[in-house]
Amino acid sequence: MKRAILLVTAALLLMLVLAPVALAQGTTMMTSAAAGAAGGTTGGALAPSGGPAILLPAAALLLGSGVLTYAVLRRR
Numbered sequence: 001m002k003r004a005i006l007l008v009t010a011a012l013l014l015m016l017v018l019a020p021v022a023l024a025q026g027t028t029m030m031t032s033a034a035a036g037a038a039g040g041t042t043g044g045a046l047a048p049s050g051g052p053a054i055l056l057p058a059a060a061l062l063l064g065s066g067v068l069t070y071a072v073l074r075r076r
Contacts, residue, residue, distance in 0.1 A: 012064045019057045
């Protein structure tokens, strides 16, 4: 049982590290040299962020942490 908890914990941590990378593969970052040098914005609209695409990883993390917490508390 202890080995399973360790494996689940390692999988969750790996997902925390790799999920943002997997979600960001389809996006491109467009910046201008002037905005990067000045450290400000050019006054344009902000790019969309978050939204429905974040729901699946968030739900998976919540469910996984709930299962892990239940397994640890059940053991005691």
